[in-house]
Amino acid sequence: MSLAPVRRQPFLLSAGTVLVAAAVGAVLLWWGGGAVAEAPPGLPDPGPTTAWLLPASRLGMQISAVATVGLLLAAVALSPRDDGGRLSPIGYRRMRAAAGAASVWAVTSTVAVCYTLVDLFGLPAAQVLSLRAVLNFATTVSLGQSLALSGVLALTAAVVAATSLRPGGALTALLLALGGLVPPVFTGHAAGSGDHQLAVSGLLLHVLPVTLWAGGLLALAVTSRGTTADLARAVRRFSPLAVACLTAVGLSGLLSAAVRLPSAADLVGTRYGQVLLIKAAALVAIAAAGLAHRRRALPALVAGRRGPFLRVAVVETLLFAAAIGTSVALSRTPAPIGEETEDLATALLGFPMPPPLTIGNLATAWLPEPLIMAGALAAAGFYTAGVWRLRRRGDAWPVSRTAMWLVGCALIIVATSSGLARYGPLLFSIHMIQHLLLMMIAPILLALGGPITLALRALAPSTDPRWPGPREWLQVALHSRLSRVLTNPVVALVIYVASLYLMYFTGLYELALRSHAAHLAMVGHFLGAGYLFFWVVIGVDPAPRRIPHPLKLILVLISMVLHAFLGVTLMQSTTLIAENWWIALDRPWGAAPLEDQRTAGGIAWSFGELPTVVVLGALMRQWMKADEREARRRDRAADRAEAEGREDAELAAYNRMLAELADRDRHVRR
Template sequence: MDKPQRATGVVGLIAVGIGLAATLAALLVSLSGDGLYDLLGLPTPDAFTRHGLTVVRVLAEVGSVITIGSLLFAAFLVPPQKSGVLDVGGYGALRWAGGGALLWFVGALLSAPFLAADAVGRPVLDILSADTLLSLVGALSQAQAWLLTAAIALLVFVGTRFVLTWGWTTVLFGVALIGMTPVAVTGHSSSGGSHDMATNSLLLHLVSAALWVGGLIALLAHGRRAGANLPLAATRFSRIALVCWIVMAGSGVINALVRLPLADLFTSTYGLLVVAKGAALLVLGVFGYFQRERGVKAVVEKGAGGPLMRLAAGEVLLMLVTFGLAAGLARTPPPESAIVVPDRVELALGFPLSEPPTVSTLLFDWRFDLIFGTLTLALAGLYLLGLRKLRARGVAWPVGRTVAWLAGCLVILFATSSGFGKYAPAMFSVHMQTHMMLSMLAPILLVLGAPMTLALRALPAAGSDAPPGPREWLLALVHSPVSRALTNPVVALVLFIGSFYGLYLSGLFDSALPQHWAHLAMNAHFLIVGYLFYWPVIGVDPAPRRLPHLGRLGLVFASLPFHAFFGVVLMGMQTVIGEAFYRGLALPWNSDLLADQRLGGGIAWASGEIPLLVVLIALLVQWARADDREARRSDRRVDSGDSDELEAYNAMLKKMADRKP
């Protein structure tokens, strides 16, 4: 079979999978009848609109996983050439990503009018006039999310037409992952009780599913066209697939428990569909793992890719059918016992707040944040794993760095999952405390932990003739143009200080308050800009720009007036930031919003003292150690007679002597 026929076979397999998924989803929608519309109190649209919405969503979801999986394959599963240009396998995966992005774009673009027609109970053809469609889409956040997703998919598609290098392929991969978030954070999981848990678990579920399913499709396409480096790609993907399956299983269980009581799992149509989806994922995970390991072993030892490719084809087909099951589940009404009308606070935050914040509640009333809590545990675990590898080789590692890193992880966990994380969305003063912890204290501790240095020592080097691995990827990230630009002292200072003024004094914070995804974005932003600012200042890790110690000290002191002035501005304001949202919560212990805001301003003004002290101590210690090392090096050069300074001094004396008459 030649290569075009092989590629056609994979396309045909995907087409069959899409057809089965769409048919299954449409069948489930038909069986559910008008139950979902009756439950929501909405008029029932015609059959074409109902089934069409399900079909275009299947197209969009399949297109997204093909795009993300193919970009994953091109960036990390097959090595590029030494020049950084993608090799044949990476270029082929990039072409697949372009096709998937085009399918993703079409499905997402069509989802917006279908969703609008479904919401108002009218045929989709009746709302296609410009005025009607724009007004409906403007009133529906999820329709807007689909349009934003379509724009991101189009951007990725255009990028695949021009990108040829490894670096830009990784950028496209990141953009594609971002493209999955708009719909996830505006769907049914983003409303009602426990919507914080539901949204976070759905994000983890969708990303891990896209990496697993999409990566397998890309591996299958690569194997069918007899691409090189199949053993390497299969080995790397097998490790990723196991992690993705674990994340999918855990996040799926959490999402199901949030939506459905255990008693309804086997007594309702919705519950049975949840069980069926879970069973399919369990079978795929367990059976696929052992069979994949056997297939990978055969590829590595014997070069026989046929068994692995046949297994991959069957696994892809079953996965795509599971997508149809998930699409049908999204259109099936939950049982009445699972419908709980939350109160005003729970509807806005995702959880109730029944008592005012006290020292006890802030310290011990925890609600685990699935995104940042999981990230924190993963970062701590990876760091300890790297430390274990160093110790196994007899390599020493400073205890202070380990303590600093683990303390930084603990600060993130405490800021997002303790009572501070619970009360932060509801009270400006508590939010400001979490802001300070995430943007100032945690980044300082993390950069002192020297995670990149640890990773570079723990990870094995690929070698001159071996394909690049995680160590080489990390080095490429450190020395990339993006890292050089972001760690520029002026850029880092503007990002760090501008976050305070741009977020709170521009009205952006008022718009972000009602959205759970915006709180996730803010927390991520605080951590990233704080890390970028303190990395070149006190970071032990190699940085794209090495500042002199005096320049580092000047950068720290340059930020102090702006930080202090921001706190003073907040304390002197007569208008309440985010007043509409806070008034809507109507918390009895937070009636004086202006006083709470002034307290937040005082916290912003005063909380920089302790982090500043830590930075100054660390900077002075590093400066003294650097001078001590330089002095020892100079002494060694003098003792050996190779001192540049000594040679220069002797040359100067000789020149002066030659000038004398």
């Protein structure tokens, strides 16, 4: 493929990407036995058509998903804006191309739903496929639901991308597309392994970064018809994201291999391990190509030469295509570890039944949650980098705020990856400790850490209004309509309190115990709801609306009462929450589930009020400081008025009010 056709006909690179991915996937499907393996005697076989069409539809999903996410990422962050803040012509073209790619994604998802159903039945497609059967599979079976949800999100992203002209619409479409990547992860190879929590979270940590990385590069390569100055700026912006994605992909790949392979010898001794090595080699080659981008292609772009960038981009994109084809083949290649678990407890928990609870086990029996751990470490790293940047330029930042932020991040890791995570699904009382850490203690510390203030001070403003940067995006988010709604004190209180009762008095708690996706959503909601509430009442960061301190005090007292009422309700309840889960789990040690539930209520009622006392203390301290600042402001205004020989405006208004009251009193006496 020569350089000139790539510049004139970007679709040639897209076609080459599809062909390379399909060729590599087909060869490795044959090599790994994912397409030609015969069904065991006595079991039905859907035939070779399904054996090839199913991975082909999965390949179409992956390639179109990569293109969709990459084009939307380029429209949001790698394209200039026009003078009115709308999408520029190149951003508009990327949005329309993303709409087309997302439509293909939706179609291939539909095909995948159909042929996954055929594969499960093991019969020819003509005997299985009907509208009723497909709809039933897509709405009632988890595997079908995940593929169907992915397609629905892709179709929604296509509609948004096709009808939006502003960056906000592009961001909405990007979030929808990223959401569409998630559902299939929870029903793939990783979800069936014994350590499915590690495997699924590790795969999420792999899929999302690699899609952003590959998609962003593809978007820059096939939509590079802007000026070389704009392209150089886009590549410079994309480079740090690519490095972060490379790091996440490498670490998550090692984790996935450790979970799926019993020993290092299986890397070379099994077909699954061999295909995994091929994928790792492709990623290493991509990293080398990325280094060439930084050393040769970017300086050439800055100098006004587009050729070196396009040549390296073509090579890197085709390597990504090979890696995608390898991933599809890997998803159909039998893994060394079987899909069936040994006992019911392992099937429910994702790990064997641990020994009885002790302090030592809580401290040592860690169950790492890679996704949340990576997020907490990244938050701590970015915060530390911001503090370091301020110190470098001679600005001060309170050590207490840094300490609170870092401790808050550490508590998130402890709550989700220590022995608390291993014993949380076994004991409601341990889950309640996790709940308090994630929804009260950690959010309090994070809100007092002032991350938004730090970001606004540490991030440099953009020098070109056509290219808003992270600081400008943060300011837009702070002043958006959504922020004003969420920071309404009533809304923040309802989200914070209502979620407690919905979690424990509906089926959501049992769903979070049975589904890792629901568990991750629960953790995210606990942290988000807690941070939002405490940002409103004691946060040191700027907020879209100012709330008087008396109202903040009322909010804290209401939340304290409702939280205590939840604890008392759990203590006195005679109905076992998530009863089916505890019966199926049949824990052989420890307190009975109902007794443990009452212990959890006692923890929520007693220890849950301690953080509220801290919040009240912080709020009163902020209130007194605000009064002191207001008093000093008034004194300075009065001093200036006296020095200028005039009466202070506020003092004059106060005197007029007193005079009016005196006149009114005299009229009443008469």
